[in-house]
Amino acid sequence: MREILAHFGGVxxxxxxxxxxLLSEGDRTGHLYALAEGRLEVLRGETQVALLEEPGSLIGEMAVLLDSPHTATVRALGEAKVYVAKDGADFLSGRPELAWLVSRLLARRLNAATTYLVDIKRQFAGYGNHLEMVGEVLESLMHQQGISRGRQASDRDGYQD
Incomplete structure (x- = not known):
């Protein structure tokens, strides 16, 4: 995380x-934040999903990269300081080394989530209940690339528009 923090000099x-x-679930800011000091909690609804304490922890990166509203609320637990890059997309575009670090961070998160889902799928295989949807979630994660299924099939088969 300290590597990430190094890119926020002058911000x-x-x-x-x-x-x-700091930000509310469903809002659009376009901002990218990095924790300088303190503690932040990440909430989905009323459920805490993460606690950020390490300087350099990023906030808002998914919304910036997906050009979408924030998927969680983030608030301070005690006093905190954050760096604020007002135009997160331009900020990342102008710093390819930072974009690479963010990509690695997101890849680690995806790997952890996928590993967890695979473990759940194995534990509940054959139970015949709602947990069978884990396989569908895994399939979706593995194939979701921002293009429609029809386009994926035509690309796979060598067809072009």
Whole structure:
């Protein structure tokens, strides 16, 4: 994470008070944040899904990369400071080394999620209940590349538009 933090030199800092919200689930900011100091909690609905304490932890990267609303709420636990890159897409585009580090971070997260789902699938194989959907989730993760299934099939078969 310290490698990531090195790319935020000269980026404005924002101070957060205890329980202050940095970003809200469903909002669009286009901002990319990096934790400078303190602790942040990540919430989906009312459920805490992560606790960020390491300087250089990124916030908002998925929304920036997908050009979509934020998928979680992030708020301070105690006083915290974050770097704020106002135009996250331009910020990443102008820093290919940082974009590479973000790619590796996201690949590690995807690998961990996929490994977890595979483990669940193995544990509940043959139970015949709602947990069978884990296979469908895995299939979706493995094939979701931003193009339709029809396009994937035609590309695989060598057809062109």
């Amino acid at each position: 404005p800092l924002r101070a957060l008070g205890d329980k202050e919200t």
